[in-house]
Amino acid sequence: MERIFSVLTERDISLPIFVTGVGYEHYQDHVTRKEGFPNYHLAFCEQGVGKLIICNREYLIEQKTAFFFYPNVPHEYYPVAEPWSLRWIIFSGSSVHTLLNAAGIGRFEVYMLNSPEEVTFCCNKLHKILLEKKSTSMLEASGVLYNFLANINKLIEEVNSEGDTQLIKKLNSIIGFIKNNFKKDITLEELATHAGISSSYLCRIFKKEYGISPFTYILRCRVNAAKEELINFPDKSIKAISLDTGFNSCSYFGSVFKEYEGYSPNRFRELYFMPQ
Structure with a gap:
């Protein structure tokens, strides 16, 4: 399989997704792109070992590993x-x-492939289609690539720059960060940066381990803190408690609290202090 690049028409460029090139490097050279690459780029290692440096992180790229970047x-x-x-x-x-x-794929990703033959099949099929140079070649190639990317989550298991043994440490670090900062506005990007992983990877490993999203966990931390304040400070207003526990809106606090506890904040407080 050789390298092949598409001669694009205006009709091709108007497609929702189009292939600009596909190829195989038996001896991959050293590549440095300080300004990045103008297209989306997906690469898959068939043999040997290489290293990818991206966004100040280093990854070993070995057999059955793929990497992608925007x-x-x-x-x-x-x-x-x-x-x-x-x-x-x-x-x-x-x-x-x-x-x-x-598909939950961020600006750059590194994956271990559980079905590497699917990537090889896609590359070979795209190469064959583009080599035919028919008027409908790009339309056909577009459909093949779209279908492949839409189903890519079935083929991948993401890895991080420090290896899978660091997974528990990263999750514990994220949980600790949330517990210390849940009263503030925490973004997914902030959590990902704290853990040194991509946002999409963070969501996947967090939900896989705990069964909920990071944002849901943050809400539960806030509701739990509000319950403690409702009981420990019986004269404190609901509005003050909502602001103290990270909710920007008293009405939103009320709806979230009732969803999780089955009672409004006021009713929860009344039930606790109800005479025996």
Whole structure:
């Protein structure tokens, strides 16, 4: 399989997703792109070992590992144990971001593939389609790539720059951070930065381990703190408690509290202090 790049027409570029190139590097060279690459880029290691440096993180890219990044994300990758062989697909389109976001794929990702043959099949099929150079080739290639990306979560298990053994430490660190900061506005990006992982990976590992999203856990921490204040400070207003525990709106606090506890904050307080 050789490298092949698409000759794009205006009709091709108007597609929601289109393939700009596909190829295979038996001996992958050292690549440094300080300004990033203009297209979305997916690469898959078939043999050897290499290293990817992206966003101040380092990843070992070995057999059955794939890496992906958005356009214009600075990066560097190079072989460690040769031959380092990579298959790659580069693509673009107006709907790519929406599709990747729905699949939970962030600005860059590193994956261990549980079905690497699916990637090889996709690359070979795209190469064959583009090689035919028919008027409908890009339309066909677009459908193949769209279907592959829409189902990519079935093929992957994400890894991080420190290895899977660090997973529990990262989760404990996230839980500790939330418990110390839940009264503030915490963003998903802030949690991901704290843990040193991508936002999409954070959501996946958190929900897999705890069965809820990080945001739901934050809400539960706030409700629990509000319960303590309702009981410990019986003269404190509901509005003051809602603000003290991280809720920006008293009405929102009331609806969340009732959803989780089955009672309004006032009723919860009344039940606790009800004469025996």
